[in-house]
Amino acid sequence: MLFKNLLVATGLASAAVATPTGRQASRKLKWFGINESGAEFGEKNFTGVYGREYIWYDLKTIDQFIEQGMNMFRLNFLMERLTPGNLTAPFDPQYLGNLTEQINYITGKGAYAMIQPHNYGRFYGEIITDVAGFKTWWQNVAAKFPSNDLVVFDTNNEYHDMDQNLVFNLNQAAIDGIRAAGAKQYITPEGNSWSGAWTWVSSGNGASLVSLKDPENKLIYQMHQYLDTDGSGTHAECVSATIFSERLQAATKWLKDNKKLGVIGEFAGGNNTQCINALKDGLKYLGDNSDVWTGAIWWAAGPWWADYMYNMEPTQGTAWRVVLPEIKSYFFS
Ligand SMILES: *[C@@H]1O[C@H](CO)[C@@H](O)[C@H](O)[C@H]1NC(C)=O
Ligand SMILES: *[C@@H]1O[C@H](CO)[C@@H](O)[C@H](O)[C@H]1NC(C)=O
Ligand SMILES: *[C@@H]1O[C@H](CO)[C@@H](O)[C@H](O)[C@H]1NC(C)=O
Numbered sequence: 433m434l435f436k437n438l439l440v441a442t443g444l445a446s447a448a449v450a451t452p453t454g455r456q457a458s459r460k461l462k463w464f465g466i467n468e469s470g471a472e473f474g475e476k477n478f479t480g481v482y483g484r485e486y487i488w489y490d491l492k493t494i495d496q497f498i499e500q501g502m503n504m505f506r507l508n509f510l511m512e513r514l515t516p517g518n519l520t521a522p523f524d525p526q527y528l529g530n531l532t533e534q535i536n537y538i539t540g541k542g543a544y545a546m547i548q549p550h551n552y553g554r555f556y557g558e559i560i561t562d563v564a565g566f567k568t569w570w571q572n573v574a575a576k577f578p579s580n581d582l583v584v585f586d587t588n589n590e591y592h593d594m595d596q597n598l599v600f601n602l603n604q605a606a607i608d609g610i611r612a613a614g615a616k617q618y619i620t621p622e623g624n625s626w627s628g629a630w631t632w633v634s635s636g637n638g639a640s641l642v643s644l645k646d647p648e649n650k651l652i653y654q655m656h657q658y659l660d661t662d663g664s665g666t667h668a669e670c671v672s673a674t675i676f677s678e679r680l681q682a683a684t685k686w687l688k689d690n691k692k693l694g695v696i697g698e699f700a701g702g703n704n705t706q707c708i709n710a711l712k713d714g715l716k717y718l719g720d721n722s723d724v725w726t727g728a729i730w731w732a733a734g735p736w737w738a739d740y741m742y743n744m745e746p747t748q749g750t751a752w753r754v755v756l757p758e759i760k761s762y763f764f765s
């Protein structure tokens with residue numbers, strides 16, 4: 433369960449975009465996106481060496497995804513490389529420089545860039561308990577991007593095996609820090625239990641995180657959903673052709689009952705007919721419920737995935753070749 437995965441509907445959802453076929457179509461969901469992964473690799477090497485332990489994203493591939501209709505890039509990176517030593521330490525200028533370059537490139541093309549510390553609620557392997565330090569960390573980060581509307585803040589990737597109140601407090605501290613920096617963009621809180629959509633209600637995330645407060649009222653709850661037996665995203669096989677929509681039902685009801693918005697921040701399936709049918713069924717379900725679901729973000733792309741089963745990196749990744757052509761139309765009407 434170490435691994436996880438998009439869709440949202442708001443005012444911009446109907447913006448017309450040119451599809452690869454040249455047809456003008458409107459978005460069913462606010463966001464159609466991709467996880468960019470590599471800057472968080474080498475999690476045991478701090479700070480690690482660029483190009484050896486970790487890598488940033490090939491800007492050319494951003495254009496290739498945008499040509500496919502995508503408008504959301506979830507940028508994986510590690511907190512320990514951005515602020516080496518402690519939560520309130522100064523930024524590493526090179527790592528911040530690379531993150532900023534990616535954000536400016538993506539948002540300069542009119543797409544959203546999600547700032548996503550891939551830290552599982554941990555810092556140097558230890559559960560973060562310094563809530564005030566975490567607030568400062570987020571205040572410092574948000575202060576670098578205070579007014580770019582296309583930046584989205586993801587409080588942390590996949591909290592797990594943590595006290596539920598601590599998960600609540602860290603999310604609230606991130607929101608408070610970001611707003612204290614004067615940044616007014618979307619924030620995506622994540623839950624405990626790897627932020628699974630299928631366990632959002634049963635795990636207690638729903639009952640706890642429903643009380644998060646944002647003065648800007650721009651929270652979009654981020655959940656992840658894989659389609660294999662244990663929901664971990666470690667198998668190429670999917671449980672059934674309807675497993676994706678089934679695993680979204682309880683969370684969808686929670687969003688509707690509580691008048692909240694959600695995004696599937698990670699999802700994937702392997703190169704086989706059952707998974708592709710399950711992906712289509714789940715994406716249709718998200719589109720049919722675009723009053724509460726804002727989008728879906730595929731896991732994953734990045735320069736170093738090679739023959740990884742879910743690799744969507746252009747142009748050799750299995751998911752780029754096989755899955756993307758099958759699913760992309762589900763993001764448009
Ligand atoms: C990266 O970390 C691993 C595990 O700690 C270690 O064995 C390896 O030598 C490190 N690599 C470098 C280049 O420091
Ligand atoms: C955090 O790191 C900075 C810079 O390395 C240092 O000045 C500061 O004392 C550290 N704070 C703590 C609490 O360790
Ligand atoms: C990205 O990081 C590398 C390695 O630290 C550095 O040489 C380069 O200048 C950084 N790029 C930017 C735009 O800051």
Ligand SMILES: *[C@@H]1O[C@H](CO)[C@@H](O)[C@H](O)[C@H]1NC(C)=O
Nearest residue numbers: 703704748749750751753754
């Ligand atoms: C996808 O799976 C089919 C059927 O097993 C196989 O023939 C094809 O080579 C696979 N495609 C990729 C890009 O891996």
Ligand SMILES: CC(=O)N[C@H]1CO[C@H](CO)[C@@H](O)[C@@H]1O
Nearest residue numbers: 434435436469472473665731
């Ligand atoms: C599903 C998946 O592959 N998740 C990955 C998430 O990112 C971490 C860190 O790079 C990987 O270890 C996981 O495999």
